[in-house]
Structures are given as C-alpha cells and as structure tokens.
Amino acid sequence: MKRIIIGSDKSGFSLKEVIKKLLTESGYEVTDGGTIKEEEPKPYFEVAAAVAKRISEGEFQKGILICGTGMGMAIVANKYKGVYAAVCENTFAAEKARAINDANVLTLGGWITGEIAGCEIVKTFLDTKFTQNLEDWRANNLINAKMQIEKIEEKMYGQT
Secondary structure (H helix, E strand, O other), rough: OOEEEEEHHHHHHHHOOOOOOHHHHEEEEOOOOOOOOOOOOOHHHHHHHHHHHHHHHHOOOOOEEEOOOOHHHHHHOOOOOOOOOEEEOOHHHHHHHHHHOOOOEEEEEOOOOOHHHHHHHHHHHHHHOOOOOHHHHHHHHHOOOOOHHHHHHHHHHHHO
C-alpha cells in the first residue's frame, strides 16, 4: 500500500481534509501529522517540523503540508536533511517540482488554492517521477545535480 503523511495548520485545515479524502479513495494509507481538530490548531512550524522529521528519518517517502500560503511550511520542512519541499500553486509547478527537483514534500496554501485545484495539484505531484519526460541530457544533468546536493547535505548534516 502507498503511504503518505499530511499536515496543516488552521489555515490549511479544510483543504487538508479534502485532500485526505482524495488520497484515501486513491488507495493511500494516510497519516495525519496534525492539525487533527480545527478548533485545536497547531502552528505551522510545529506541524512542518513533525512531518519533515518523519520523512527525514525515512518513515515516509512523501508528504503534503498546508498552511495559509504554503511558504511557511516549506521553509521549516526544508531545514531537515533529505526533505525537499516545494510550494506549488498549479499543476505545472507540481510536475516540475517532481521531474526537475525530485521534491518529496508538496506544500500548498489554504488561502490560495481551491479544493478542486488542490486535488489536481496533489495528483500531478504524486503521479510524476523524477526526470519524467525530460531529454536524456537534461535527466543526466539533474541526476548529477541531485548527487551534488546530497554531498552538500552530508557536509551540513553529517552522515546518518
């Protein structure tokens, strides 16, 4: 079964619930990293840190984070080794975040992204593979770039 972790603050709660339903109906085992109840919200920095930590440790391969703009979640999530969070406001950005950057965390803005668009963005993000539909020369450059980024991370974070 496909597994994914998702989280939001109060601003992203409604969109998170819609996306959780989509994911469950699409065959995903969904873990909710918070906010669980809209009336008991957690701040974006706590949710993003909790979700990113679980991805960084290898418990999950991919995640989705939703706050008001998606930007706060991305900033916090990207502090964790091996987490590559991208704010995507449309399907083109979601496709390129995966194909070019191999992003493993999608961040969305609950104030910006409607439910239908959000679901389409999620589907595109999850259905796109790293280097998908790219010319061989570009794919090879991106694979090399990813290895160089991992070396930078090793220097910054050390080996795990």
